[in-house]
Amino acid sequence: MSHGDGDHERFAHYVQKDKIMASALDGTPVVALCGKVWVPGRDPKKYPVCPMCKEIFESMGAGGDKDKGGKDGGKK
Ligand SMILES: [Zn+2]
Numbered sequence: 001m002s003h004g005d006g007d008h009e010r011f012a013h014y015v016q017k018d019k020i021m022a023s024a025l026d027g028t029p030v031v032a033l034c035g036k037v038w039v040p041g042r043d044p045k046k047y048p049v050c051p052m053c054k055e056i057f058e059s060m061g062a063g064g065d066k067d068k069g070g071k072d073g074g075k076k
Contacts, residue, residue: 010047010048011047011048011049011050011051011053012040012041012045012047012048012049012050013032013033013034013036013038013040013049013050013053014032014033014034014049014050014053014054014056014057015030015031015032015033015038015040016030019031020040023039023040024040027039032050032053033052033053033056033057034050034052034053034056036050036053
């Protein structure tokens with residue numbers, strides 16, 4: 001038994017979905033938002049989100065996944 005394999009990498013980093021899928025096929029590392037080169041685990045939900053990735057993600061103001069569409073002043 002060894003815990004030398006990524007024991008310090010207990011965060012789920014934010015990575016583009018396309019890259020995660022490619023990584024899932026190849027097992028190749030991806031570059032997370034925080035710049036970390038990381039191989040996404042099978043079970044990211046059991047890890048806390050990397051605080052740095054989260055901060056970057058939020059500061060990008062990614063409007064992709066919310067469908068509010070009021071940014072342009074909206075119609076009334
Ligand atoms: Zn990260």
